[in-house]
Amino acid sequence: METKHDQILNYIADLEIGSKISVRQTAKVLQVSEGTAYRAIKDAEIQGLVSTVERVGTIRIEQKNQESIEKLTFETVVNIVDGQVLGGKAGLSRLLNHFVIGAMEMDAMKRYIGANDLMIVGNRESVHEYALREGSAVLITGGFNTSERVKRLADQTQLPVISTTYDTFTVAAKINRAIYDQLIKKEIVHVSDILIPFSETQFVFNYDSPKRWYELNRQTAHSRFPVVDQQMKVVGIVAMKDIMKEQKAQTIEEVMTSRPMVVSPTTSVASAAHRMIWEGIEGLPVVDEKHHLLGMITRRDVLKALQMIQQQPQMGETIEDIVSSQLKDYSEDNHYVFRFSVTPQMSDYLGSVSHGVMTSMITTVCRRVLNHLRRGDLVVDNLSFYFFKPVQLEQTVTVQPKILEMTRRNGKMDIELFVDGQLCGKALLNAQFIDRY
Numbered sequence: 001m002e003t004k005h006d007q008i009l010n011y012i013a014d015l016e017i018g019s020k021i022s023v024r025q026t027a028k029v030l031q032v033s034e035g036t037a038y039r040a041i042k043d044a045e046i047q048g049l050v051s052t053v054e055r056v057g058t059i060r061i062e063q064k065n066q067e068s069i070e071k072l073t074f075e076t077v078v079n080i081v082d083g084q085v086l087g088g089k090a091g092l093s094r095l096l097n098h099f100v101i102g103a104m105e106m107d108a109m110k111r112y113i114g115a116n117d118l119m120i121v122g123n124r125e126s127v128h129e130y131a132l133r134e135g136s137a138v139l140i141t142g143g144f145n146t147s148e149r150v151k152r153l154a155d156q157t158q159l160p161v162i163s164t165t166y167d168t169f170t171v172a173a174k175i176n177r178a179i180y181d182q183l184i185k186k187e188i189v190h191v192s193d194i195l196i197p198f199s200e201t202q203f204v205f206n207y208d209s210p211k212r213w214y215e216l217n218r219q220t221a222h223s224r225f226p227v228v229d230q231q232m233k234v235v236g237i238v239a240m241k242d243i244m245k246e247q248k249a250q251t252i253e254e255v256m257t258s259r260p261m262v263v264s265p266t267t268s269v270a271s272a273a274h275r276m277i278w279e280g281i282e283g284l285p286v287v288d289e290k291h292h293l294l295g296m297i298t299r300r301d302v303l304k305a306l307q308m309i310q311q312q313p314q315m316g317e318t319i320e321d322i323v324s325s326q327l328k329d330y331s332e333d334n335h336y337v338f339r340f341s342v343t344p345q346m347s348d349y350l351g352s353v354s355h356g357v358m359t360s361m362i363t364t365v366c367r368r369v370l371n372h373l374r375r376g377d378l379v380v381d382n383l384s385f386y387f388f389k390p391v392q393l394e395q396t397v398t399v400q401p402k403i404l405e406m407t408r409r410n411g412k413m414d415i416e417l418f419v420d421g422q423l424c425g426k427a428l429l430n431a432q433f434i435d436r437y
Contacts, residue, residue: 008040087154
C-alpha cells in the first residue's frame with residue numbers, strides 16, 4: 001500500500017513541467033497535513049523533481065539524470081588545458097566519452113573515433129573535419145588555428161573545436177590527471193551518502209511545548225532533536241539535559257541550544273566524525289546553503305561509513321596511499337619498528353622528504369599501532385613535530401613509535417625517526433577513539 005509520502009511524490013511527478021506547487025494546496029488536494037506535504041515536497045526537491053526559486057516559489061522541473069562523476073564535459077576540458085573555443089560552443093556541456101590522440105594516418109584513425117570522443121591533434125585540417133563528421137570534438141595542440149569551414153561545421157554539429165598552446169603529451173597528461181582526480185573524489189564518502197533523509201528525520205518547532213520532545217523521545221528513544229522555525233531553518237538543538245534543566249519552560253525555544261553545530265551534504269564523513277568526537281555529540285543536523293533542514297547523521301551512521309570505506313578497494317590511489325604502501329613493519333612483541341625508503345614522489349623541490357609526506361607516514365604508523373592495541377576507528381586530534389632534519393632521496397628512515405598513554409578514549413604517542421642510526425625527527429601525536437553511544 002502506498003504511503004501518503006509516496007502519494008504526494010507521485011502527484012508531483014504527474015504535474016506538468018512549470019507548474020507551481022504550494023504546501024497548502026498539495027495538502028488540501030491530497031487531504032494530508034501540511035507537515036507531511038512539506039516533507040514530501042522537500043524530498044522531491046532532493047530528487048530533482050522540483051526547484052525552489054526565490055520570489056517565485058516551488059516549480060515542477062524536468063528531472064535530470066545524475067551524471068557520473070568520473071566523466072568530464074568539454075567545458076571542463078577547456079579549463080584544464082587553458083584553451084580557446086574556436087567553434088561549436090553549443091556543445092560544451094556534452095560529456096567527454098574517450099580521447100584519441102591523432103598521431104597516426106587517417107585510415108588507422110577511423111577505427112578509434114566515436115560519438116562524443118575528443119580528437120587531440122595538431123595542425124591537420126583534414127583530421128579536424130573528419131572527426132567532427134564522425135561526432136567527435138577536436139582539441140588542436142600547439143596553439144594552431146583551423147579554417148573557417150571547420151569552424152562552421154563545428155557550429156552545425158554542436159561539437160567544440162578547442163585550441164591550446166600545450167603540446168599533445170602535456171594535454172593528454174592533464175586530462176588523465178583530471179579523470180584520476182575525479183575517481184578519487186568519487187571514493188570519498190560525504191554526509192549526503194549516509195544522512196537520514198528529511199522524510200525520516202524527527203524535529204521540533206521552536207514554538208512547540210516541551211511535551212513534544214517527550215512524545216518524540218517515547219516514539220524513537222532518541223534524546224536529541226533539531227529545532228526549526230516556520231521556514232524550516234535550523235535554529236537550535238534540544239537534548240534531554242536542556243529539557244530537564246528548565247522544566248517550567250513553555251516553549252522549546254526557551255530551553256534549546258542556539259546556533260548549533262551543523263554540516264552540509266558535501267562535508268566529508270571523516271570531517272563530520274572529527275567534529276562529533278571533538279564536541280562529544282551523537283548527532284548533527286544536515287542543512288543546505290540557506291540553513292534549511294535536509295536530514296540528520298548519527299555517530300552510528302558515521303562509524304558504519306568509516307568501516308565501509310576501509311573495506312572498499314581503491315579505484316584511484318592518492319599520494320597518501322602510495323606513500324603508506326612503502327611502509328615495512330619490523331615490529332616484535334610490544335617493540336614497534338617501521339621503515340621506508342624515500343622515493344622521488346615523496347620529495348620536495350629541494351630533494352628532501354616533504355613535511356606533508358612525513359606527516360602522512362607518522363599518522364599511518366600510529367594508526368597501525370593503536371589499531372593493533374585497540375580495534376576500532378580513531379581520529380587524529382593533534383600531531384606536533386618538535387625536531388626535524390632534512391632526509392634525502394633514497395635514504396631509509398626508521399620510525400620508532402612509543403605509547404605514552406592509552407585510555408578508553410585517547411591514545412598518545414611519541415615518535416622518533418632515524419636515518420643511518422642518527423636521530424632525524426621527533427613528533428608527538430594524540431588521537432581519540434570513536435565509540436558508539
